[in-house]
Amino acid sequence: MSKGTASEDVRVSAGLQVKAAPVSGGGGLTWLQIVRLALVQTALGAMVVLTTSTMNRVMVVELALPAIVPGALVAIHYALQMLRPAFGHGSDGGRRRTPFIVGGMAVLGLGAVGAAGATALMSTSPTAGILAAMLAFVLIGAGVGAAGTNLLTLVATHVAPHRRGPAATLIWIMMIAGFAVTTGLAGQFLDPYSPARLVAVTATVCTIAFVVSLFAVAGVETSGSASAANSAATAAKPAFRVALAEIWGEAETRRFTIFIFVSMLAYSAQDLVLEPFAGLVFAMTPGETTALSSAQHGGTVLGMVLVALAAPLLARRLPGILTGLCIAGCLGSALALGLLSASGFDPELIQELVALTPLVFALGLCNGIFAVAAIARMMGLAREGAKGREGVRMGVWGASQAIAFGLGGFLGTVAVDLTGQILGQNLGGAGSAYAFVFGAEALLFILSARLAFRAVTRPSAQPAPVRREPGPSSSDVVPA
Missing domain, CATH: 1.20.1250.20 (MFS general substrate transporter like domains)
Structure with missing residues (x-):
C-alpha cells in the first residue's frame, strides 16, 4: 500500500x-x-x-x-x-x-x-x-x-x-x-x-x-x-458523481470491490442454513445446534485474534502476509464447506473422518482469518489512488459488503428451498439440497481466493485520469 x-x-x-x-x-x-x-x-x-x-x-x-x-x-x-x-x-x-x-x-x-x-x-x-x-x-x-x-x-x-x-x-x-x-x-x-x-x-x-x-x-x-x-x-x-466515477476508474479499487462482494456473499450465505442443516441431517436438538453455532463464532474470533498477532510479527519477513492470510482463509473456508457438502450426501462417512463440531469450528476459524485480513488490507487500500477520496472508496466497499450480506442470507435460504423441491427425495432428500448450497459456497470462496490474489497483489493502478499533479513519491508498504 x-x-x-x-x-x-x-x-x-x-x-x-x-x-x-x-x-x-x-x-x-x-x-x-x-x-x-x-x-x-x-x-x-x-x-x-x-x-x-x-x-x-x-x-x-x-x-x-x-x-x-x-x-x-x-x-x-x-x-x-x-x-x-x-x-x-x-x-x-x-x-x-x-x-x-x-x-x-x-x-x-x-x-x-x-x-x-x-x-x-x-x-x-x-x-x-x-x-x-x-x-x-x-x-x-x-x-x-x-x-x-x-x-x-x-x-x-x-x-x-x-x-x-x-x-x-x-x-x-x-x-x-x-x-x-x-x-x-x-x-x-x-x-x-x-x-x-x-x-x-x-x-x-x-x-x-x-x-x-x-x-x-x-x-x-x-x-x-x-x-x-x-x-x-x-x-x-468535485461533485459526488465525478468523485465516484474517478474511484470506479481505479482498477485496483474496482477489483477489490468485486472481491469484497463475492467473498462476503459466500461468507453470509451460510448464516441461515447451518443450524437447520445440522438439525435435519444430523438430528441435532435446538440446544445442540445453538452450541454448534457458538463453536463457529468462537472459531471466527480466534481466527481474528490470530491475524492480529501474526501480521505484526511476520510482516517484515513476509511483506505480503495480509494477502496470504486472506487467500488462505478463503481456501480453508472452501475446504470446510466442501466437507460439509459431502456430509449432506453421506453424514456417516464424514463423521468418521471429522466430527461436525470441529469441522464447523474450523470453518469459523478460516472465516475469521480471511475477514479480518481483508478488512485490514482494505484500510490500507483506502489511502491509495487519488487523495481526498478515502471516504468514497470506503463507502463503495462498505456498500458492496452490505449488499452481499443482504443477498447472501436471502439467497442461501432460497437456494435450499428450490434445490430441495427440484431434487425431492431422488438424491438423499433435504441433505442433498444443503449439500449443493454448501458446494456452491465453496466454489465462491475459491473464486474469492483468486480475486484476492488479483485485487491486492498487483501494483496499484494509477488513479483516474487527471485532476492530479506530481506530488511527493510514495513507498509501497504493507501493513503489519
Missing part, C-alpha cells in the same frame, strides 16, 4: 495541491484512541442487533406476522447502504468525520427506538405499525451507513500501517461484543414481554450506546485534522 510522508497527505484536485494535517501527528492514532473508536462500533452493534434479532423474533413469534415482514424491513436497512459512498464523500476534502459519526449514531438511535414503537403499534394496528417501521428502518439504514462508513474511514486514514491488522480485529470483535452483551442483557429485561417493555429497553440501550459513542469520539479527531487548508480542499472537492 502507498504511504505518503509521515506528517501529511498531498491532496490534488483540479490542479490545486492542498496539504491536510494528520489527526494525531506522524505516529497516527494511539492504542487508546483505537480502542475508543472501537467502542463506537460496539455501540452501533448494540443498536442494530435489537432491530435485526429481537424485533425480528417479536414480529414472528409474539405478533404471529409472516417472516417476510421483518425480512423486508431488514432489506430496507441493507438497501440504504447503497448511500455509503455518498456519506463518505460528504466528509472527504478535508472535512472532519466526527460530526458524520455522531450524526449517524443519533439517526440510528432514533430509528431503533422508532422501530420498537412501530413493533408495539403492530399489535393493535398492523398496517400503521408496518408503515411506521418502514420509515424507522430507513433511518436505521441511513444511520448505520453514515456512522459506519466514516468511522472506518477515520481509522483507515489515521492508523499507522503496523497497527491496521490489530485495529481491524479489535473493531470487528467489539462489534460482536456489542451483539452478545446487548442480546444477553436485553433478553433478561424483556421478560415477561410487553410492547411497552420493548420500547423502554430499546430506548435505554440506544441512549447508553449514543452516550458511549459521544465520549468515545470526543477529542480523537483533533482540530489539527481540520487544517487551515480545509476551505480550499472543500472548494476543490
Whole structure:
C-alpha cells in the first residue's frame, strides 16, 4: 500500500495541491484512541442487533406476522447502504468525520427506538405499525451507513500501517461484543414481554450506546485534522458523481470491490442454513445446534485474534502476509464447506473422518482469518489512488459488503428451498439440497481466493485520469 510522508497527505484536485494535517501527528492514532473508536462500533452493534434479532423474533413469534415482514424491513436497512459512498464523500476534502459519526449514531438511535414503537403499534394496528417501521428502518439504514462508513474511514486514514491488522480485529470483535452483551442483557429485561417493555429497553440501550459513542469520539479527531487548508480542499472537492466515477476508474479499487462482494456473499450465505442443516441431517436438538453455532463464532474470533498477532510479527519477513492470510482463509473456508457438502450426501462417512463440531469450528476459524485480513488490507487500500477520496472508496466497499450480506442470507435460504423441491427425495432428500448450497459456497470462496490474489497483489493502478499533479513519491508498504 502507498504511504505518503509521515506528517501529511498531498491532496490534488483540479490542479490545486492542498496539504491536510494528520489527526494525531506522524505516529497516527494511539492504542487508546483505537480502542475508543472501537467502542463506537460496539455501540452501533448494540443498536442494530435489537432491530435485526429481537424485533425480528417479536414480529414472528409474539405478533404471529409472516417472516417476510421483518425480512423486508431488514432489506430496507441493507438497501440504504447503497448511500455509503455518498456519506463518505460528504466528509472527504478535508472535512472532519466526527460530526458524520455522531450524526449517524443519533439517526440510528432514533430509528431503533422508532422501530420498537412501530413493533408495539403492530399489535393493535398492523398496517400503521408496518408503515411506521418502514420509515424507522430507513433511518436505521441511513444511520448505520453514515456512522459506519466514516468511522472506518477515520481509522483507515489515521492508523499507522503496523497497527491496521490489530485495529481491524479489535473493531470487528467489539462489534460482536456489542451483539452478545446487548442480546444477553436485553433478553433478561424483556421478560415477561410487553410492547411497552420493548420500547423502554430499546430506548435505554440506544441512549447508553449514543452516550458511549459521544465520549468515545470526543477529542480523537483533533482540530489539527481540520487544517487551515480545509476551505480550499472543500472548494476543490468535485461533485459526488465525478468523485465516484474517478474511484470506479481505479482498477485496483474496482477489483477489490468485486472481491469484497463475492467473498462476503459466500461468507453470509451460510448464516441461515447451518443450524437447520445440522438439525435435519444430523438430528441435532435446538440446544445442540445453538452450541454448534457458538463453536463457529468462537472459531471466527480466534481466527481474528490470530491475524492480529501474526501480521505484526511476520510482516517484515513476509511483506505480503495480509494477502496470504486472506487467500488462505478463503481456501480453508472452501475446504470446510466442501466437507460439509459431502456430509449432506453421506453424514456417516464424514463423521468418521471429522466430527461436525470441529469441522464447523474450523470453518469459523478460516472465516475469521480471511475477514479480518481483508478488512485490514482494505484500510490500507483506502489511502491509495487519488487523495481526498478515502471516504468514497470506503463507502463503495462498505456498500458492496452490505449488499452481499443482504443477498447472501436471502439467497442461501432460497437456494435450499428450490434445490430441495427440484431434487425431492431422488438424491438423499433435504441433505442433498444443503449439500449443493454448501458446494456452491465453496466454489465462491475459491473464486474469492483468486480475486484476492488479483485485487491486492498487483501494483496499484494509477488513479483516474487527471485532476492530479506530481506530488511527493510514495513507498509501497504493507501493513503489519
